[in-house]
Amino acid sequence: MNMVSLQSELINLVKQTNVQFNLPVSSLIEKSLMRGEGTLTSTGALAVETGAYTGRSPKDKFIVHEPNVADKIDWGTVNQPFSADKFTSLYQKVLTHLHEKEELFVSDGYAGADPSFRLPLRIINEFAWHQVFARQLFIRPTELEHDASAQPFSIISAPTFKADPVRDGTASEAFVIISFEERIVLIGGTEYAGEMKKSIFSVMNFFLPEQDVLSMHCSANVGREGDVALFFGLSGTGKTTLSADPNRSLIGDDEHGWSANGVFNIEGGCYAKCANLSQEKEPQIWNAIRFGSVLENVIVDSKTGQPDYDNISLTENTRAAYAIEEIPNALSPSVAGHPNTIVFLTADAFGVLPPISKLTKEQAMYHFLSGYTSKLAGTERGITSPEATFSTCFGAPFLPLPAARYAEMLGDRIDQHDTEVYLVNTGWSGGPYGIGKRINLKYTRAMIQAALSGELRQIETTTDEHFGLHIPLHVPGVPDHVLEPRHTWEDQTAFDLKAQELADNFKENFLKFGAVSDQIKAAGPR
Known part of the structure; x- marks a missing residue:
């Protein structure tokens, strides 16, 4: 693969006139409502449905087999290899698909609250609500923190692009493919936003140990x-x-690193299960679900706008995404000893x-x-x-x-x-x-x-x-x-x-x- 050419194609995509860049969350929610992507609940949260995929699709996840990482990856049923040529071909098809959209949504963020181990991110979405999700789950940079010279790891999410397994080398219409050399996560065929969050966790689980940092799911x-x-x-x-x-x-x-400096959060938000959620048992999560947060696959009363957390008719994996600052006793910045x-x-x-x-x-x-x-x-x-x-x-x-x-x-x-x-x-x-x-x-x-x-x-x-x-x-x-x-x-x-x-x-x-x-x-x- 030619990293320069793939990255230049991505830069050209982001420079399109139809790209909405780093919109505030309020504007993204307004866009989501106008586009019919979701509805507001009685608490102000954005409620959405993710279609056929209501959870991660592990059999559709791949890592590109590349010279610089091939000897390091633990290949198998979890880390399935994907051809570099097939990745380039699929990548170009996805970019052509996105070029044709009336609007795209792009934002910058970070993974890793410790600046010494921070990974810059660029998130490119077809759906406005996916951008709301990304703003909650990833760390939001300030103007002073933004470094235009840093090479970001890009997430490209095109839910309405369906792969052809025979032609594209995927396992189904859905795919989540990580290229470490190209610094790209390519997602298609699934609307489940959690694929973005967990793909970057997988990326950090590769990069952090290389820097003598233990990455942890805790x-x-x-x-x-x-x-x-x-x-x-x-x-x-x-x-x-x-x-x-x-x-x-x-x-x-959910996700942390343990370095010579101590422990730090990898994320900027929380992605909580909310099946059978109650104010009495989990008041912090309950109170965090307000304007700016996203509810996935939660049934909402059409008359009152109230979420029914006990109704799991769409999936048991109902979720709430919200910024960590919504938790009253959250540590800021998210680093400790x-x-x-x-x-x-x-x-x-x-x-x-x-x-x-x-x-x-x-x-x-x-x-x-x-x-x-x-x-x-x-x-x-x-x-x-x-x-x-x-x-x-x-x-x-x-x-x-x-x-x-x-x-x-x-x-x-x-x-x-x-x-x-x-x-x-x-x-x-x-x-x-x-x-x-x-x-x-x-x-x-x-x-x-x-x-x-x-x-x-x-x-x-x-x-x-x-x-x-x-x-x-x-x-x-x-x-x-x-x-x-x-x-x-x-x-x-x-x-x-x-x-x-x-x-x-x-x-x-x-x-x-x-x-x-x-x-x-x-x-x-x-």
């Missing part, structure tokens, strides 16, 4: 004394709920993992690589009983590099900064899903508080016989018997069988990490 907050906490966890584990704390400032809710505490959250539907356990460095690396939680019966077709699910580093779909690289960086930082790491089970106790009960949220909050305050450092632990985890004998505000999962089951033989079943799942999943050290492999279930 939320982060900081206490009044400057103590920093990270929360890793897959969907349904309570990451958003437990990291939201009125006594701590939010650094960010080195983490004192790391929390891995899992919702264990087998009911056998302790509600909280302390991890050694090797155990932390093992469970980071595993990224375990459970899928429940009824959440997907064909699932009739709880199933173990694993997502490497709690973010497998977004990791271009081999997983061991991220784990080794985590281990080095745990050592260097004496960071405490805890595994917290927000799932079931007293039996598996359907028999036991979900662990009391009040108890989980007390355990998190004890971990963040440093109280658990001084408390004696006992070692779990199945997983080798170190279980505190006492946590303030939590009954002692709750802490040992075996004691909460009436049938302890059934507990042992179920614990062995989950341990076997861990072992089978970990076979794919052949390159990690024997110490890390030995830190798993016994």
